[in-house]
Amino acid sequence: MSKTKVLLVDDEEEFSSVLAERLGARGYEIDVAKDGMEAIRKVKADNYEAIILDFAMPGLNGIETLEILLDKEPDLQVILLTGQATLEKGVEALKLGAQDVLEKPADINKIVNKIKEAEANKMLIISKKSEDKIKDIMESKGW
Amino acid sequence: MIDNNEHLSNLNFFGKITASVTHELNNVFSIINEYNGLLEDQIFMAESELTMNIEKLSRIQDRLDKQIARGENIIRNLNKFAHSTDHESIEFNLNEYLENIIYLTTRLANLKKIKLNFDNAIEPITIVNNPYEIMKNIFLVISYLLETLRSQSEICFTIENNEKLSMIILVLKPDTENFPANTADNLKMRINSDMLDIGLIEPDKMQIMIPNKSNVNKF
Numbered sequence: 001m002s003k004t005k006v007l008l009v010d011d012e013e014e015f016s017s018v019l020a021e022r023l024g025a026r027g028y029e030i031d032v033a034k035d036g037m038e039a040i041r042k043v044k045a046d047n048y049e050a051i052i053l054d055f056a057m058p059g060l061n062g063i064e065t066l067e068i069l070l071d072k073e074p075d076l077q078v079i080l081l082t083g084q085a086t087l088e089k090g091v092e093a094l095k096l097g098a099q100d101v102l103e104k105p106a107d108i109n110k111i112v113n114k115i116k117e118a119e120a121n122k123m124l125i126i127s128k129k130s131e132d133k134i135k136d137i138m139e140s141k142g143w
Numbered sequence: 144m145i146d147n148n149e150h151l152s153n154l155n156f157f158g159k160i161t162a163s164v165t166h167e168l169n170n171v172f173s174i175i176n177e178y179n180g181l182l183e184d185q186i187f188m189a190e191s192e193l194t195m196n197i198e199k200l201s202r203i204q205d206r207l208d209k210q211i212a213r214g215e216n217i218i219r220n221l222n223k224f225a226h227s228t229d230h231e232s233i234e235f236n237l238n239e240y241l242e243n244i245i246y247l248t249t250r251l252a253n254l255k256k257i258k259l260n261f262d263n264a265i266e267p268i269t270i271v272n273n274p275y276e277i278m279k280n281i282f283l284v285i286s287y288l289l290e291t292l293r294s295q296s297e298i299c300f301t302i303e304n305n306e307k308l309s310m311i312i313l314v315l316k317p318d319t320e321n322f323p324a325n326t327a328d329n330l331k332m333r334i335n336s337d338m339l340d341i342g343l344i345e346p347d348k349m350q351i352m353i354p355n356k357s358n359v360n361k362f
Contacts, residue, residue, distance in 0.1 A: 011253075012170050014206070018177035025184055056166065058256045059294070083169035104169060105176035 003029040004119055005047065009039040009065065010054040010081075019052075022108055028115065036060030040068055043076065050099075050118035052111070055082035055089065063092060070097045075125045077118030081106060156279050159286075163250045164221050171214040178207050220246045227275040232356060235274050236267040237302060237309050244278045245300060248285050256294035259285070262301040268309055271357035273338070280334045281311070284341070284351060287330055288313075291323050311351040312344075321346035 006028050010016045013034055020030040031046070033039040035057050043051070051069065055062035062080055069076055080093045083104040090101040099118055102110060181203055189195045223243050245261045252259045288298060297316040302309060315322060327343045334341065340352045 012174065014210075015170065015174050015177060018174065018181055018206075022177065022180055022184060056254065058254050061254075083166050083173060105173040108180050 003027060004049045004115065005029045005031065006115055007031045007033060007039060007042055007046075007048045007051045009033045009036070009051065009057070009062075011035060011057045012054070019111075023111070023115075026108075026112060036062070036065030036068070039065055040072070043069055043073065049077065049122055050115045051076060051078045052081050052115075053078055053098075055080060055093075063089065063096070066093060066096055066098055075122065077121050079111075079114045079118065081111070153279070156282055159251070160224060160247050160282070161221070164217060164247060167250050168214060168217050171210050171217065174210050175207060175214075178203050178210070224278070227278055231273050232271060233274060234269055234271050234357070237270050237277075237311075237353065238264050238268050240274050240278055241281065241300060241302065241311060244281050244285070248282060248289075252285070252289055255289045255292075257289055257292055258297040260297060260299045262299060264302050264304075268302050268304045270309055270353065270355040272353065272355065276335065276338045277353060280338050281351065283333045284313075284330055287326075287333060288322075291326065293320070296320055306355075308355055309353045311353065313349045313351070315347040315349075318347070322349055 004027070006023060008016045008020055008023075008030060010032075011034055013032075016032040016034070020032055023030050031042060031048070033042050036059055039051070039053070040060075042048075053062050053065060057065070060068070062082065066078055066080070069078060074097070077099045078097070080090070080098050080101040081104055082089075082101065093101050099121065100114055102114065182200070185196065185200060185203070220243055223239075224247055227240065227243075242261055242263060245259050249259055285298075292298075292315070295317075299314045299316060301312045301314075303312060304310070322343060327341050327349065330341045338353070341349065342352070343349050
């Protein structure tokens, strides 16, 4: 069975590297990006079950990155992980379609639970899409 | 008695610096938190496997030491900044305070992908003035430049000194880049002209003049 693939996006490379090591020990396949542009390139090239995204980064910030990512792939499951979560920014991220907003430092079990939720959400979306596709085929055939 | 605009400007300055620095400090705690978690993982594995990876533990300890030193440096700089309001006029080393405000604004510059470099003078540059006001006005200069310069720019700061005033020289890199038109004029509208004056020496070279009030009262 293939591992759940997660992309960590944070300009604090040491933070990403340790969190990646800890999530790796829990069975996840982790990829890292140090800014929004790199994240966009990686998402274009690969499939991730969840994206863990920092708010404040050089260049594109978390909200801008989130907007671009969801515009390209609306089904992406993005969890914002931030050290400067104001209520307004959190609400803005959720309105844009983020799965959740977590505050740094976050408990590893909380992060793992959010990844599991992301995975389940993605499965639901895929299964719903398959059902719709089958329904369309059946309708087009008049069955 | 300070007027309402100046009061707001002071609050804005303090707010921006503390928001940025505490965010940086939170990053340090987040990394320490992850290393602490990694230690817990190692202990859990050692309990079940009855072996301890000493090399890994030593690596974690080394990284923790570095983050603690980083955190201490942040606190030291924030504390120095907070104490800059202690005296309205005092003899101080301009080098130290310039280094302090550049340190405190580096994260804001990093977010804009602009590099701030400070060439610390070997000898102390001792002047009499108000350190808080000097730092606030230099912050206003840096903030304006962060708004107007393009990313990947680099601003190099050095200090030159003479009897009556000290000059902070800002040189822009790469060599192909110049300060945008009207930079000096626009900056003059933002800063307190009793504290410092600004002029462009060359298209890529600007000077901030700071009076030494032990010799002169104002420009």
